[in-house]
Amino acid sequence: MITLTQVRKSFGEVDVIPGIDLAIEDGEFVVFVGPSGCGKSTLLRLIAGLEDTSGGIISIDGVDATDLPPAKRRLAMVFQSYALYPHMSVRKNIAFPLKMAGMDPAEQERRVNHAAKILNLGNYLDRRPGQLSGGQRQRVAIGRAIVREPTAFLFDEPLSNLDAALRVSMRQEISELHQSLKTTMIYVTHDQVEAMTMADKIVVLNAGRIEQVGSPMELYRSPANLFVAGFIGSPKMNLIEGPEAAKHAATTIGIRPEHIDISADGPWEGVVGLSEHLGSDTFLKVNAGPLGTLTVRAGGEVMMHPGDTVRMAPQPGKLLRFGADGKAMA
Amino acid sequence: MARKVSNTRKAVVTAAAWTMGFLIFFPILWIIILGFKSEGDAIKTPLQVLFSDWTLQSYHDVQERSNYGRHFWNSVILSVGSTLIALAIAIPAAWSMAFVPGRRTKDLLMWMLSTKMMPAVGVLVPMYLLFRDFGLLDSRIGLVAVLTLINLPIVVWMLYTYFKEIPGEILEAARMDGASLRSEILYVLTPMAVPGIASTLLLNIILAWNEAFWTLQLTTSQAAPLTQFIASYSSPEGLFYAKLSAASTMAIAPILILGWFSQKQLVRGLTFGAVK
């Protein structure tokens, strides 16, 4: 269990993290998600001990770890750049934390081989990192993290240097790893798809503040505010202001593209501006006059052309209402 | 990108470049040749010199008469010793500046460099008197200390520019892996920086080997390196061209070889990273 109490961080004058409270349960897969520069890495590095806090308390398994050096926190980290030791073989890379812990060589050997088996690295143990592909390097970095059997794993955007296809398969591998190890994982990403697919619990960060904490479906169904509403979900939720919102006694109303139906007797009318056929789905950009431009997900077989006029209806109960302060209304 | 260059043009450039190379190298070539001649032949006209007999006599004479060996070892000890000590002091310092930079780091680097720009002659008198009073004149210890200090700024600078190229995340990874600061520097940073450390080592051995102000001022015989040994030939006693050449060849050969290995790093080291 990792608990942050009023944790703050400023670099000189700049308050990057003005004060965060958060509890991470044992065995949880927690994802910190938010736009670039919002302080995700900083928060992770505070937990790791690579940066000092400017205030607040970080406790790990009930022990105050705020002033412990990274080496004493029993956490393992996987960096965006992998940060492998280029002068050591894969075997030595993975064994390095064990060597630092002064473990006996036979046990080191056993653990390295075990990790290599889990991660399919058996054939590469004697290569240098430079001779590996991006995905293999990522696995070595993970191997180096798991051999120590840490209290928790910290990942900082581990997949952002991989190509799209590899990203999907590594994502699944990390999820499977979590299921088999059942160790706490804290995972930082700016990609909400990764957050949605991997997390038990998502922490949405914006400008160093927590906007919302919850399971992926909670965030999807009931975003706490406009920021989360706009950030989670792809394509983005449609946000409508003005008279249409006033009809629902709100400042802003939100409706996801998949919750708008094309129907001849719908209340909204618009002109198709663009239609993207993905095969399974068709995304329409509809110019709906006073409502603004709406994104609508239609079935894969729907054939619409720019210039066509459509009528649309929001699905009942899917409309979200937000007040003047941007917070969701009940 | 690579384009065909006409062969005539290439031939002209080749001829010009080789001519220039030959002219610039000629003085060195000439002492190498003279070293293998007898004193009598060495002062003849160039053509006569070329076609006279070859002999190892001068090398024998130099070895026997003037204690070449002792001077050679002094040069080795002074240059290698001062460089190793400077490295031992500079590696931790460069680690600090490269990986834990503060607001003052840049000023500190510039200040270190500025000590290098102080002309030696500005402190000649006190250094001479200090050495005299502490009985360090003509001692290797004193000279090693001076050479260490005059090269320390360059060593720190070179290491700093090399360390800057190593991603900090790798050192952080080591820290997460439970490495102490000592292990971090010993097992991760130093091995990764081996090429940089090696070229720093090489360049500074060269600079210390050729240092010809303090070595001339502060030594006479016991601790005198090759610079002083060669300088002792400046007052000629009879025919000495061949012996001077043989001695010179032996004095410059090791460093010529090291130097050719380090040409690339030379630029970087001597311009304090301003030209790479």
Add this chain to the structure above:
Amino acid sequence: MATAHSRTAARLMLSPAVILLLLWMIVPLGMTLYFSTLRYNLLMPGMETFVGFENYYYFVNQPAFWAALSNTLILVLGVLCITVVGGILLALLMDQPFWGQGIVRVLVIAPFFVMPTVSALVWKNMFMNPVNGIFAHIAKALGLPPFDFLSHAPLASIILIVAWQWLPFATLILLTALQSLDREQQEAAEMDGANGFQRFFYLTVPHLTRSITVVILIQTIFLLSVFAEILVTTNGGPGTASTNLTYLVYAQSLLNYDVGGGSAGGIIAVILANIVAIFLMRMIGKNLEA
């Protein structure tokens, strides 16, 4: 990256270097400053008296000082002219494709690795000696009277020797700069219709300017304190014809045992070098940000 732990460690590991250099800078320089205000002769120990700026007055007002100052400047400027112009030409030549580039490069760099005493003695004896030197042999072969370089043109001869040592440095740095020229930029300019000369003046020259400045500044630092070459060739003579500031200070303090006067000269040399150093540091400092 920094935590309190690492910052403390950093300070600790930085301190030996800083303290040593601080001592190295302050102690001897402070002593020089102090001595420069004393009447202090090594042959008369215990007779030191405070004289204020008198040493500076006498040092500056001896004819040798002005000779040494102008010799220092002529030496620096002469060597700079030869090495910079020669270096640019050589670098441009060596940047062209030709057979045996690696070997020629090695030949050209070699003089830089020759220790100053060796190069000075070799030039003095094997080349400039009026009886047995190669130049004398060539003069004789051409039916000309041999020229005694070190007696009749001592400063020019020393300039030649020092320039030979530093030409490789200039060449190597300028060649490195040329080779780091952006080829795509050159090609873009060619597509834009710039001819060879235009490309040279509008792209190559500006690119080289920075490196030339670096060469000039660094060489100046070293050239201001040329010593061994003078010591083993002319001993500053004849008269003061080849005495530079460094040699004058050496002669005054260690040959004439006038510690006070020598120290005053040393301080003047430091001031002179610092003027150059300020420019150099600016250049390097700017580069630190990049």
